[in-house]
Amino acid sequence: MHRFPHSARARAQPQEALIANDYVTRVDDALRVNKNKSRMVSAGIIVLGLLVVGGTLLFSGSRKREGAAVDVMVGDDTTAVVGLLGQPPHRCETSSLSHLASHFVAGTPRPTIDETINTLRPRTVARWVYPKGAGCVTDGGDTEIGLDRNGQVLWIVPVADKQPLRYAGEAPT
Structure with missing residues (x-):
């Protein structure tokens, strides 16, 4: 293995420093x-x-919609929903x-979940989805509303x- 003598290494370092300093000086000179x-x-x-990024995240439309979605109540009609959330991007x-x-209160027994879904399914005639993304498949942060045949909110996530999930006939918490 060949080693450079200490004197050669010592000479190389100042030369590298001069190149770097010259580049920085030229950039500073160009920017005046x-x-x-x-x-x-x-x-x-x-x-x-x-x-700018923080403000965009804090005041984005989806965050406002999340706050308004909490105000939608079971039994509200479609006019009230549109007033709070706007037209649904996906019907x-x-x-x-x-x-x-997966949207029931933690600890809800599986038989209760199955029974509730079996009760809601035939009464639900439409789903409105207000997604962050696109489509009828919901994701984290989306709002989903189930409507009955009278155009009233039957359930909402x-x-x-x-x-x-909040739904008609839900036991008070």
């Missing part, structure tokens, strides 16, 4: 700012970007409603993975 001002401008841009077929099993 010194190193401290350049760093302050960069930090300001990063902070501004973080504020979906009833389906088997088996996906609702206000915000999937954050709020449990």
